[in-house]
Amino acid sequence: MQWTLILTISLSVISLTTSQTNNIFDFWTDLFRPLPHAKKEGFVPDYTPKNNQKFDFIIVGAGSAGCVLANRLSEISDWNVLLLEAGGNENFFSDIPIFAPFISITPMNWDYSSEPEKRACKDLRGNVCYMPRGKVLGGSSVLNFLIYQRGHPEDYDDWEDMGNEGWSYKDVLPYFKKSENIRIPELYNSSFHGKGGYLDIDYASYSSPLETAFKDAGQELGYTWNDPNGENLIGFSKPQATIRNGRRCSSSKAFLEPIRYRKNLKVSKYSTAKKLLIDPLSKIAYGVEFTKKSKRLRVYARNEIILAAGTVGSAQLLMLSGIGPADHLNEIGIEPIINLPVGYNLQDHVTFSGNAFIVNETGLCVSDMIAASPMSAAAYLAGHGPLTIPGGAAGLAFSHTKYSNDLSDSRPDIEIVMGAGSLAGDFLGIIRSLLGVTDEFYLKVYGSLPIQKRQQSFALNPVLIRPRSIGRLTLRSSNFDEHPKIQPNYFDNSNDMKIIIEGAQKIINTKSFQKYDTKLHDVPFPGCEDLVGTCKMGPADDPTAVVSPRLQVHGAKGLRIADASIMPRIPASHTHAPVVMIAEKAADMIKEDWDKPIFKIS
Numbered sequence: 001m002q003w004t005l006i007l008t009i010s011l012s013v014i015s016l017t018t019s020q021t022n023n024i025f026d027f028w029t030d031l032f033r034p035l036p037h038a039k040k041e042g043f044v045p046d047y048t049p050k051n052n053q054k055f056d057f058i059i060v061g062a063g064s065a066g067c068v069l070a071n072r073l074s075e076i077s078d079w080n081v082l083l084l085e086a087g088g089n090e091n092f093f094s095d096i097p098i099f100a101p102f103i104s105i106t107p108m109n110w111d112y113s114s115e116p117e118k119r120a121c122k123d124l125r126g127n128v129c130y131m132p133r134g135k136v137l138g139g140s141s142v143l144n145f146l147i148y149q150r151g152h153p154e155d156y157d158d159w160e161d162m163g164n165e166g167w168s169y170k171d172v173l174p175y176f177k178k179s180e181n182i183r184i185p186e187l188y189n190s191s192f193h194g195k196g197g198y199l200d201i202d203y204a205s206y207s208s209p210l211e212t213a214f215k216d217a218g219q220e221l222g223y224t225w226n227d228p229n230g231e232n233l234i235g236f237s238k239p240q241a242t243i244r245n246g247r248r249c250s251s252s253k254a255f256l257e258p259i260r261y262r263k264n265l266k267v268s269k270y271s272t273a274k275k276l277l278i279d280p281l282s283k284i285a286y287g288v289e290f291t292k293k294s295k296r297l298r299v300y301a302r303n304e305i306i307l308a309a310g311t312v313g314s315a316q317l318l319m320l321s322g323i324g325p326a327d328h329l330n331e332i333g334i335e336p337i338i339n340l341p342v343g344y345n346l347q348d349h350v351t352f353s354g355n356a357f358i359v360n361e362t363g364l365c366v367s368d369m370i371a372a373s374p375m376s377a378a379a380y381l382a383g384h385g386p387l388t389i390p391g392g393a394a395g396l397a398f399s400h401t402k403y404s405n406d407l408s409d410s411r412p413d414i415e416i417v418m419g420a421g422s423l424a425g426d427f428l429g430i431i432r433s434l435l436g437v438t439d440e441f442y443l444k445v446y447g448s449l450p451i452q453k454r455q456q457s458f459a460l461n462p463v464l465i466r467p468r469s470i471g472r473l474t475l476r477s478s479n480f481d482e483h484p485k486i487q488p489n490y491f492d493n494s495n496d497m498k499i500i501i502e503g504a505q506k507i508i509n510t511k512s513f514q515k516y517d518t519k520l521h522d523v524p525f526p527g528c529e530d531l532v533g534t535c536k537m538g539p540a541d542d543p544t545a546v547v548s549p550r551l552q553v554h555g556a557k558g559l560r561i562a563d564a565s566i567m568p569r570i571p572a573s574h575t576h577a578p579v580v581m582i583a584e585k586a587a588d589m590i591k592e593d594w595d596k597p598i599f600k601i602s
């Protein structure tokens, strides 16, 4: 048992860390692709543009948003579209839902970290929070925990109230549905879900008695077992996930792979955009300078350039190209072309992931021993078993804490994600290294627990979904390779801290969990996943806005942004589904502006 475990894990780690250079893993990935999807899925061919080649549209970044944009824009057959992506292919291991935390210790991650934080990340290496971001076709949708959530309707009504016409919930719901292929039978008839879209949404087929305890605990506390993407957000549920037959359905697998032979779409992998070419007088963005295999190339756009490089990438690229706060750009020696508040308005949900609740029975929780067993591997090949649990998350709860401004409000302030296992069961230190937890800290907290107890543990991770703290992203220098400075300012608002302390305890005190004599072993610490907002959307008269409600960069021509960075305020959900929606809507706005037919809202 021990040996299989060590072997499986080492194989995974070796393959993941070499995946960007070694095609043998493309072979394995192909081998394990389920047959019914053999046509739909497959490696996207790599194309290297010639120096000075022209395209109608250039999209930078093939993440959650970029893959959607590439698909939708290339639906217009007389448009030539180029998609530039810094990373390479996903692989067999990044497909395994429960291994989500692994992917962040591979070259598929840009490996950003925050500046040392005053009030958070104390037990992490150097007091810095790790900020994983995907560098691979599919972007952060290859690193993420697969959870599919849209947030609260009023989140989008707020966007509209901030001056963003066309972004209310009633306007965006059709776009959520457009992408979706719901595969959960009881939701087939729901007016909130879409069928036949590119993105598969399903449950993991695995469930354990822990899930039942969670459902019962919810009932005891007076919550319904519901669809958080439906009528009411508040309630308990099993996570809906971007899963296809038990495997990760990333943005690339959903939107890019099925159309990989479309003649008018070219995808250039391992291509890092270093600078946008902008005419300083007319402010027209006319090209992109990028490097591929240490060659520097330029490509030109006849119609538009669309940035989909993510909250870090898009803001970084704008500033390196002379669009940003003039004082900051001058300070680091970049000639400002357009003075805009790029990098402000950085928002995130803080997740607390270190806690461990111990139960007195085996067979409830999933430790890495169970995950790596041959039985689990065999079940996975058939699309079942504990490996299909999305990022290890087995239950979700949205509720109010007493710090919520209005308890009758239908908008929750906290989400609790139940992990089927916990950090205590992280014998091999993989989750620790993702979170940046020191070994000393791990041993201090969990060292006293016998191994068996560590295996009988699960987690309830509170997520602050309406954070009040706002941070900032700035450049360190004018050199692309120096990572930007990320200052999230977690807990600048003291209410943020209080909310998380209350979270999980309520659930544990229920009879449903006390029948397993459930005890909290120790307090959690933060992690961060949903960075948004550095290129805020707002009308021209909003001094904090970077892009217009049609996603055009204020003051520039031929340049749009469509990714997580444009969110004026973070919704009460994880951010993948909202980003996919943003990209769907952006594609229609672009088609509309160039007089092409658009999707009919039903």
Ligand SMILES: Cc1cc2nc3c(=O)[nH]c(=O)nc-3n(C[C@H](O)[C@H](O)[C@H](O)COP(=O)(O)OP(=O)(O)OC[C@H]3O[C@@H](n4cnc5c(N)ncnc54)[C@H](O)[C@@H]3O)c2cc1C
Pocket (backbone or CB within 6 Å): 060, 061, 062, 063, 064, 065, 066, 084, 085, 086, 087, 104, 131, 132, 133, 134, 135, 136, 137, 138, 139, 140, 141, 143, 144, 145, 146, 147, 148, 149, 271, 272, 273, 274, 308, 309, 310, 311, 313, 314, 317, 391, 529, 530, 531, 563, 564, 565, 573, 574, 575, 576, 577, 579
């Ligand atoms: C560990 C983790 C867990 C998460 N869990 C969840 C979850 O369970 N559910 C959920 O909804 N959300 C989750 N998220 C958040 C969600 O995945 C992101 O918000 C979303 O993927 C962001 O989409 P994006 O298109 O804005 O950026 P990304 O998906 O990050 O895409 C940006 C792309 O641009 C590329 N790029 C950047 N700069 C350049 C450049 N200069 N040149 C060329 N290419 C470039 C990158 O390589 C990347 O592929 C999680 C995120 C992380 C990191």
Ligand SMILES: *[C@@H]1O[C@H](CO)[C@@H](O)[C@H](O)[C@H]1NC(C)=O
Pocket (backbone or CB within 6 Å): 185, 186, 187, 188, 189
């Ligand atoms: C959905 O609606 C159709 C037609 O009204 C009905 O036949 C079917 O049983 C419904 N399916 C579910 C899962 O409720």
Ligand SMILES: *[C@@H]1O[C@H](CO)[C@@H](O)[C@H](O)[C@H]1NC(C)=O
Pocket (backbone or CB within 6 Å): 360, 361, 514, 515, 516, 517
């Ligand atoms: C676990 O604890 C509960 C509550 O104290 C007890 O009823 C139950 O018998 C215990 N189970 C085991 C296997 O010890």
